[in-house]
Structures are given as C-alpha cells and as structure tokens.
Amino acid sequence: MCSQAVSLVAAELERGGIATVSIQLLRFVAERVRPPRGLTVPFRHGYPLDAPDQPRRQHAVLDAMLEVLDLSGPPPVLREFSP
Numbered sequence: 001m002c003s004q005a006v007s008l009v010a011a012e013l014e015r016g017g018i019a020t021v022s023i024q025l026l027r028f029v030a031e032r033v034r035p036p037r038g039l040t041v042p043f044r045h046g047y048p049l050d051a052p053d054q055p056r057r058q059h060a061v062l063d064a065m066l067e068v069l070d071l072s073g074p075p076p077v078l079r080e081f082s083p
Helices: 003-015 027-033 053-068
Strands: 022-024 037-041 077-080
Touching: 003 022, 003 027, 022 027, 027 037, 027 077, 037 053, 053 077
Parallel strands: 022 037, 037 077
Antiparallel strands: none
C-alpha cells in the first residue's frame, strides 16, 4: 500500500482513538505524508520487516514499533530503526 494511503488511514484511526504506527521505507516520503507515528526502516521495497527467514531482525522491528507507541508529541512522530 502506498505511504500516503497508509498515513491517511492511520490519521483517521487515530481520530477514532486507535493508536497506530506505520512502517515507512523512505524517510523523506514519511516527512511529506506525515503519519501520526512512523518507524522508518532501511530495507528494500517490499520487505518492511527485512528479509524472509530473519525472525530475530523482524522481532527487533516490531519491538521498535511498540517503542514508538510510547512516544508522545505532535504528529508526526518519526523514528528511525537502526539494525
């Protein structure tokens, strides 16, 4: 799904009281579309959690997403995942 569509859906969910974190592959795109909360990752397109069969790395991405939920501030709240 495109970053803009995901950010619009996330913003609407947030207005309804549901917290969201979107994975963004390109930080400059995330800065333009401004999701409420986003985690930018340095992986190839199509692999937001990194390569298949890398459960340790994939769990690290999910843990980082949960940490972003704890952050507060005006949108967008963007953090970078560093492997």
